[in-house]
Amino acid sequence: MRLKLTDVAEKAGCSPTTVSRVINNYGYISQKTRDRVYAAMRELNYQPNTLARSLQGKRTKMIGVIMPSITNPFFAELVAAIEDKLEADGYKMLLCDAGQDSNKERRYLRMLEANQVDGIIAGSHNLGIEEYQLYGLPIVSFDRDLSDQVPIVTSDNYQGGCLATQALVDAGCGHVYFVGNPVKTGNPTSRRFDGYADTVAAAGLTVHTARSAFYESPAAKARELRELLTSGRKIDGVFCSDDLTAILLLKEARKLGIRVPEDLKIVGFDGTQLVQNYVPELATVVQPVPDLAGTLVKLLYERIADPEKKLAQNSYLLPVKLLRNQTV
Amino acid sequence: MRLKLTDVAEKAGCSPTTVSRVINNYGYISQKTRDRVYAAMRELNYQPNTLARSLQGKRTKMIGVIMPSITNPFFAELVAAIEDKLEADGYKMLLCDAGQDSNKERRYLRMLEANQVDGIIAGSHNLGIEEYQLYGLPIVSFDRDLSDQVPIVTSDNYQGGCLATQALVDAGCGHVYFVGNPVKTGNPTSRRFDGYADTVAAAGLTVHTARSAFYESPAAKARELRELLTSGRKIDGVFCSDDLTAILLLKEARKLGIRVPEDLKIVGFDGTQLVQNYVPELATVVQPVPDLAGTLVKLLYERIADPEKKLAQNSYLLPVKLLRNQTV
DNA sequence: TATTCTCTGTCAAGCGATTGACATATTTGT
DNA sequence: ACAAATATGTCAATCGCTTGACAGAGAATA
Missing domain, CATH: 3.40.50.2300 (Response regulator)
Structure with a gap:
């Protein structure tokens, strides 16, 4: 059986509530208990069940990234850059390779909603704008106008x-x-x-x-x-x-x-x-690519933090650079 | 507010239990009610909360895929092939780009466990075998001996x-x-x-x-x-x-x-x-690549269906093909 | 000494669904 | 017409965790 809160509580010799308080940094907790709880968690290699936490109202810390095929090196590098930033901030990435298949993209959109992702980065172009309106989720778009409520990030x-x-x-x-x-x-x-x-x-x-x-x-x-x-x-x-x-x-x-x-x-x-x-x-x-990824992620965080907040800017145009080489 | 079961029940004019029964195909349900419920779900664009379902014991239908960087075209194509198969079977892919960073890989492993993924496809080489033993999760490995309990798929x-x-x-x-x-x-x-x-x-x-x-x-x-x-x-x-x-x-x-x-x-x-x-x-x-992906996914499904089942084979060596071209 | 703060515990409700027990209709089959 | 099968509903427990209410104990402050 998987470990749960009560196992940690038992190990640490305190109540489940106290363990939860330590994890969530909530209420009064003495340093001593805190240490004992953390020690128990480490010893048992305990991981709080994120499903239960999220069900209870916490963020899932899961982001859906919908892109055309990563077999295209550009998208592979963009996705890799996004993934790296997300991971650094404790987010997980559900990668949705929509290819050119609008049905797949539609399925993914519903799936992401069902999975209570915190937000979506959308870079695919198969679906109409309307389909993205349905979902009350924080969305940031790459290279695509979705609506004036959805910030768009793109190279110039x-x-x-x-x-x-x-x-x-x-x-x-x-x-x-x-x-x-x-x-x-x-x-x-x-x-x-x-x-x-x-x-x-x-x-x-x-x-x-x-x-x-x-x-x-x-x-x-x-x-x-x-x-x-x-x-x-x-x-x-x-x-x-x-x-x-x-x-x-x-x-x-x-x-x-x-x-x-x-x-x-x-x-x-x-x-x-x-x-x-x-x-x-x-x-x-x-x-x-790194700036694109950084901007996408940063904007998404802002939307997640406050979905109602009016956008300072709807569109972010990042400068490109000419690389002169032998072919010119 | 997000829709829930009771909203659908109300719309369909039946009890939440009945709706749940329709969704889970459980117990006696007349075709008429079934249709009414599905209609209500469609109309409301309702998606059952997968968090709640999984918490209650259902599969998360989420697979962790740990790979070295997808900026390498080979891994990009492998991941894309895996993703495609998973999606076709209703699975979601948490893509974990471990790069060469063993700490990141370790973090991802714990994260996947915390998120109750149904299984893991591991293709990274940063962590020792031991670290993969800790986790009682169905695992299938690409190109790497993890243990005799973990099937390994690799090209010949x-x-x-x-x-x-x-x-x-x-x-x-x-x-x-x-x-x-x-x-x-x-x-x-x-x-x-x-x-x-x-x-x-x-x-x-x-x-x-x-x-x-x-x-x-x-x-x-x-x-x-x-x-x-x-x-x-x-x-x-x-x-x-x-x-x-x-x-x-x-x-x-x-x-x-x-x-x-x-x-x-x-x-x-x-x-x-x-x-x-x-x-x-x-x-x-x-x-x-397609066979590698197919085999990895198929084996993982088997492990998920019955984690205790002895492996018919520990190692799957898929044949490669020489492509003769101008450079030889 | 009285008052406030800090620490910890018990208890219970709730997140959104599933599922079993049980009751009650309605529809079948014989 | 009566039993069996089918269809639906109510109720409650459960999954693992969070969080508020409340109580009581010890420590610090006035």
């Missing part, structure tokens, strides 16, 4: 688009393409395109795009990129809306004997540690 | 080492190196080296190794590899104990003008989708 995608494109223009590119996800309204990622478009226009150049679905297979994407490069169109610079696409492009270019950066310059987006480590030549726009 | 690392090395030998290599993690006793990963060593010996060749710490920085690792390649030693084949190392080696070789595979052949290990997609030229030994 527009600035990133500008920085990347400007770098290409500065490097002398006259035919700069945008390669990436199709524009989806409400998805802040599309701001990367806006930054690109504005910068290209300001430089007196034309907007050229080649979009492909985010979740399309890499092989299919590679084929598309190959076609783009062999289409005969004049291209000397490409801003890819994510690093993985940039890597594919880089590979295809090399296979075709196109020299990077001499003939073609490439800038990616995301700047994960993984890509920085294993494709160090790639120029990219680095999202501030 | 030895076979992988053999396959990789044999491929290099067959391709005509006469000086085959092993590059990878230092041998750690009790770590099944070291079996990769054993496979390498035996195969090299069988071919009448000599064992050569260049080991570096798993968690060393990639930059430092790259330097080491560069030194190895420029040391003047005769090397025409390398078996890397993981793909990331193989990628670094590949890059360093190319930078040095060493042609792969003409001058140097390389085989990696892990074969994640990510690496297959973005470094498709790399020959590697593919770990069967």
Whole structure:
């Protein structure tokens, strides 16, 4: 049988109430008793049943994190950073990999509610805004407008688009393409395109795009990129809306004997540690993963502490950084 | 206020007991009442409080997954596969990223116990075997001998080492190196080296190794590899104990003008989708991630269903597959 | 000495559900 | 028509812990 409060009380030679008081730091307790109780707890390796505590009204200290697949290195690093912060503060993370499955996301949402999580960090884009309204839980969102009651944290995608494109223009590119996800309204990622478009226009150049679905297979994407490069169109610079696409492009270019950066310059987006480590030549726009995680978590704590409090800010736009490298 | 059983009862016009009976499928219930209750639940969007249910004796349907960092694509894919299976069966995953921090792992272990998880999947290597004995919880381990009471699931690392090395030998290599993690006793990963060593010996060749710490920085690792390649030693084949190392080696070789595979052949290990997609030229030994996840989960379910049941097998060795590619 | 503070204990209610015992209808089957 | 099976309700205990009310003892303060 699992140990309970009364076992500790017996061991420490005091009443269960006293043990509870020690644990909850409630009422008058002498240092001597306190020590005796802690000693007993240690000796028995006792852990209070969090279920019972939470049922009684205490926080569960459990946070639901809903994200697209962590097989994408960017989300893996973001989730890892979030997890690390949560753990440091005694929170537990229920990781909900929603993928592209809106039913799964919906199931997860209900599940999190049923499990009385203290709050939710939502980074998936499968469900409509309405579905998130139903739940009276503290929510913070990553990269997604949910409602004006839900703070949104995101990288400055527009600035990133500008920085990347400007770098290409500065490097002398006259035919700069945008390669990436199709524009989806409400998805802040599309701001990367806006930054690109504005910068290209300001430089007196034309907007050229080649979009492909985010979740399309890499092989299919590679084929598309190959076609783009062999289409005969004049291209000397490409801003890819994510690093993985940039890597594919880089590979295809090399296979075709196109020299990077001499003939073609490439800038990616995301700047994960993984890509920085294993494709160090790639120029990219680095999202501030630790800051994103820190902000998300901090805001969530505030919401948990006082769910009614009006938000100082609804939207948090964190600055990105251009990493110049060999591909530009 | 959150809804409770009595709210549903009121809405459905029946007693709380009846509602509970519907939910738990217990006792006699007419189809008509059943429908009415379900309708009321749907209408109110009611979710039974899992805390209360579990406190009362029901399973929490929560599984703790302790793994090294998911920033490593292999673990990310493994965790994603585990998560997917768990979710499909109505389980929730508490993800515990233990990294290399034994204190964190210890904290997580206690936390999982306090949260009454139904079981644990452990893939971290920071804690001694003893620390896992304390907990009377169903545990299944990945890649780690914990005790003969804990089933261990792992890829056939030895076979992988053999396959990789044999491929290099067959391709005509006469000086085959092993590059990878230092041998750690009790770590099944070291079996990769054993496979390498035996195969090299069988071919009448000599064992050569260049080991570096798993968690060393990639930059430092790259330097080491560069030194190895420029040391003047005769090397025409390398078996890397993981793909990331193989990628670094590949890059360093190319930078040095060493042609792969003409001058140097390389085989990696892990074969994640990510690496297959973005470094498709790399020959590697593919770990069967979906099978690993499936086996881990299945075994855990068995342990949960009957923790006392003697294990049919303590150890599950899943076959790996050699992926021949351009680097060999 | 009287008063206040500190410490500890007993007792009981409550968190939201499950489940057994028991009673009472209503519906079947024969 | 009568027993059996089915359907529902009431009531209370329980899961493990928290917390308030209350009492009494010892220590410190006025």
